[in-house]
Amino acid sequence: MTPSDDSTRDASGDLAGRHESIWMDTSDRTDYGALDGDLRVDTAVVGGGIAGVTTAHELVEAGQSVAVLERGRILDGTTGRTTAKVTSLHGLVYDHLIDHFGVERAQQYADANQAAIEHVADTVDDLGVDCEFGRTSAYTYVDPGGNRRGVRAEVDAARRLGLPASFVEDTDLPYDVGGAVRFDDQAYFHPRKYLLALAAEVADADGSGVFEETTVHEIDDGDPCRVDTDRGEVVADDVVIASHFPISDHALYFSRLTPKRSYVVAARLDGDAPEGLYYDPEDPYFSVRSHAGEDSLVLIGGQDHRTGHGGNTTDRYRKLEREARERFDIESIEYRWATQDYKSIDRVPFVGNAAPQTRDVYVATGFGGWGMTNGTVAGLLLADLICGRDNPWTDVYDPTRFEFGASKSDLLSHNKHAMKHLFEGYVESHPDLDLSGLAPGEAVVADDRDDPVAVYRDEDGEVHAVSAVCTHMGCLVSWNDGEESWDCPCHGSRFDVDGAVLDTPAVDDLDAVDVEYPTDR
Ligand code: FES
Secondary structure: OOOOOHHHOOOOOOOOOEEOOHHHHOOOOOOOOOOOOOEEEEEEEEOOOHHHHHHHHHHHHOOOOEEEEOOOOOOOOHHHHOOOEEOOOOOOOHHHHHHHHOHHHHHHHHHHHHHHHHHHHHHHHHHOOOOOOEEEEEEEEEOOOOOHHHHHHHHHHHHHOOOOEEEEOOOOOOOOOOEEEEEEEEEEOOHHHHHHHHHHHHHHOOOOEEEOOOOEEEEEOOOOEEEEEOOEEEEEEEEEEOOOOOOOOOOOHHHOEEEEEEEEEEEEEOOOOOOOEEEEOOOOOEEEEEOOOOOOEEEEEEEEEEOOOOOOHHHHHHHHHHHHHHHOOEEEEEEEEEEEEEEEOOOOOEEEEOOOOOOOEEEEEOEOOOHHHHHHHHHHHHHHHHHOOOOOOHHHHOOOOOOHHHHHHHHHHHHHHHHHHHHHHHHOOOOEOOHHHOOOOOEEEEEEOOEEEEEEEOOOOOEEEEEOEOOOOOOEOEEEOOOOEEEOOOOOOEEOOOOOEEEOOOOOOOOEOOOOOOOOO
16 A cells, blocks of 8 residues: 555545555456356356355355356455445444334344354455454444434344344544444454455356456346356356346336445544444444554545435545544545445345246345445355255345335335436437537536537547437436546446446446547647
8 A cells, every 4th residue: 555645636636545445456456367158057146246256155165166257357346445344233224124124024134244244254264364354343323412312222123133232422433422332243354355265266166267357248047047248158057146236127126226326535544543333324424444454544434425416526525535634633545435335225135036037046236335244145145045045034135025114215216316317318408519618527418419428528638428328228327527437317327438337237338429529629
């Protein structure tokens, strides 16, 4: 890691820190080859994040042959951009679960996530993985004057489920809190170092492989299943879709998952970082965890918003840094990065059979920002289902469930919102394309001969023009200046400036468009 100070602020946006995830910068990059022709395996796993890699590892341990198929590089999406809290304390969730799912299924969720922590700990031990794994307490807190009653209710609910919860008012944070739920014996780790070790075991197993730069186009749930990729066909008895948002939407997941973006800065403090994992569930949330590798480094997250609705997203980094500096004595900002999560409408992930009509296709999605444990749960649960073993957590994670009480407000607002943007994209007028005023670093959505185009002029003056129509369901994309990407406000697909898919559900890239641009600028 290279130390930096405020002199690293970039000239264009006065943002501090290197624009890269600390996990990506402090672990090896992968270079697995692409699929080369057709392949027959027991199980195909689509997506190389924590859920996909954990599932594949579990299946290989059970003696299966597995192919992990990843469009880009494994562990380079949300798993490489998390704050990596390995905890079963997910904000204020257990009181909600007992109310809306009942005690039995709330118990399943609690047990599953506690088991995930222990599974990670055991795997680190068994494989001897050097991934900075350690034990600590996790806290969900509110500011003074905040929702203490909600914190008390969460402690009661968690204790009822046998979780290691207590109510506290003192923490290691350098500012006062109004009260906190504390869970003991939780954990942290370096997510990429841990999962790279699991992926290596999958890649080395007989008949198995990890295949990067391999794009899946279609999944046929037959007997056997067929997975069509740009590099060949994979035939498998079972298929797991762990592509963050399911690339093959068998059960209207687009209407049940809300995409969220959030921001992280890694800050070097003048002094030691506080011990513990912290989360303030206010809107926007505020999250803190020390970085195990260095005593004075702390990861601070927050400023979340619905994808495609961040406004000026460089401002999100500024606000987060400002908030961090108000609360901590910061020497320098070392890194900054953004990430994307999908939250299910009832706050529980979808893990299991992908749809009532599919028999051998499974899904894992909607971890809601708590992917380190829920992604591990997904791996354990799906491996059990595929191997024909009983699993005690299937009911609560069942993707075909519909808990109206738990989901009605999010269900209505999410879909109303998506429909509004789909409609507005077609009835709202856009300016006619006029590139003469487009300065370096600027972007615009405009009409070019009646077709909406998304145009970005980079800092070197080169113009990048693509169709502004999202290839998922046709909403118009909007500019994300913080990440220099085109983001869809409907269901969260993201594209780079040349139209390549960065985040699903879209599978196809945006078409390139020829536009004329004055060369004398
Ligand atoms: Fe669904 Fe763009 S992500 S329309």
